Amino acid sequence: xxxxxxxxxVVRALRPRLRGREVLYLQEDHPGVFLRHVDGPDPWPRRxxxxxxxxxxILVELEGPLLLVVHxxxxxxxxxxxxAEPPARHTHVRIGLDSGEELRFRDTRRFGRLSLETPGSLAxxxxxxxxxxxxxDLSIDELQSRIGRGSGxxxxxxxxxxxxxxxxxxxxxxxLHAAGLHPAQPANTVLPKEFGPLLVQMQxxxxxxxxxxxxxxxxxxxxxxxxxxxQNLHQVFGRGGEPCPTCEVPIRKIRVAGRGTHFCPACQPxxxxxxxxxxx
DNA sequence: TCTAACCTGATC
DNA sequence: GATCAGGTTAGA
Numbered sequence: 044x045x046x047x048x049x050x051x052x053v054v055r056a057l058r059p060r061l062r063g064r065e066v067l068y069l070q071e072d073h074p075g076v077f078l079r080h081v082d083g084p085d086p087w088p089r090r091x092x093x094x095x096x097x098x099x100x101i102l103v104e105l106e107g108p109l110l111l112v113v114h115x116x117x118x119x120x121x122x123x124x125x126x127a128e129p130p131a132r133h134t135h136v137r138i139g140l141d142s143g144e145e146l147r148f149r150d151t152r153r154f155g156r157l158s159l160e161t162p163g164s165l166a167x168x169x170x171x172x173x174x175x176x177x178x179x180d181l182s183i184d185e186l187q188s189r190i191g192r193g194s195g196x197x198x199x200x201x202x203x204x205x206x207x208x209x210x211x212x213x214x215x216x217x218x219l220h221a222a223g224l225h226p227a228q229p230a231n232t233v234l235p236k237e238f239g240p241l242l243v244q245m246q247x248x249x250x251x252x253x254x255x256x257x258x259x260x261x262x263x264x265x266x267x268x269x270x271x272x273x274q275n276l277h278q279v280f281g282r283g284g285e286p287c288p289t290c291e292v293p294i295r296k297i298r299v300a301g302r303g304t305h306f307c308p309a310c311q312p313x314x315x316x317x318x319x320x321x322x323x
Numbered sequence: 324t325c326t327a328a329c330c331t332g333a334t335c
Numbered sequence: 336g337a338t339c340a341g342g343t344t345a346g347a
Contacts, residue, residue, distance in 0.1 A: 045341065099342080116342050118331080133331085152330045154342065170343080195324060204343080211341055260341060261333080301326070303339075
């Protein structure tokens with residue numbers, strides 16, 4: 044469920060409540076959800092030194108240093124709950140803290156993962172090692188060279204975490220609508236002059252989604268239980284058949300890159316494939 | 324580069 | 336009963 048803005052919201056909610064706390068134990072309630080990539084005996088108790096985000100990953104930093112890495116995937120959810128409270132359904136991992144609370148990982152579909160890493164083991168994970176830059180660190184030139192390559196769809200390019208990290212299905216659709224680009228057009232047909240506006244819209248939409256606490260479509264909640272608000276500002280996502288807020292033409296829902304894709308056929312005209320000149 | 328698969332639940 | 340869902344990836 045969560046993309047960059049939702050993961051950032053979770054991290055910001057957890058940060059003041061986790062920093063300086065001590066992890067006392069880690070309890071697995073379902074095998075396979077937690078992966079241990081460090082050798083030796085259980086490293087608990089261990090102090091939490093900070094919490095950060097990279098792409099859609101939550102990084103809980105521990106003394107050592109070690110890292111507890113969380114990927115929520117589709118339905119994963121973190122909460123900080125009194126340890127005495129009975130675990131909610133689909134709670135798969137519970138991490139006991141010296142505050143008397145548990146950091147609980149709940150995930151209906153069980154796609155999400157937690158792992159314990161050293162900085163070295165994290166760096167050598169193929170998924171982590173191949174992540175592209177954060178959207179807020181991009182220049183126009185870098186965006187063009189990363190997104191504007193290949194004959195695959197522009198939307199697939201935006202969703203490819205190796206090119207740019209953190210964008211998922213909701214924000215890909217919203218960004219492309221704001222930039223006036225058709226999701227199914229080949230990535231290498233985007234004109235050089237279009238990457239500036241694309242970068243501006245990408246950063247604007249992700250930024251305001253973070254300020255809105257992310258988007259709640261069905262079950263996303265931040266770690267404090269708060270629903271997001273940015274879904275109320277979606278222009279196209281989840282609005283198939285409704286009039287485009289810009290031009291009133293009905294928004295269409297199609298399938299691109301194997302994902303439900305919403306766009307305005309008037310604001311986002313499809314440009315036909317075009318031969319591109321290569322410099323090398 | 325695209326599909327199917329991983330899972331469960333909600334909705335049609 | 337079939338289809339869909341905010342992510343990623345193994346395999347064709």
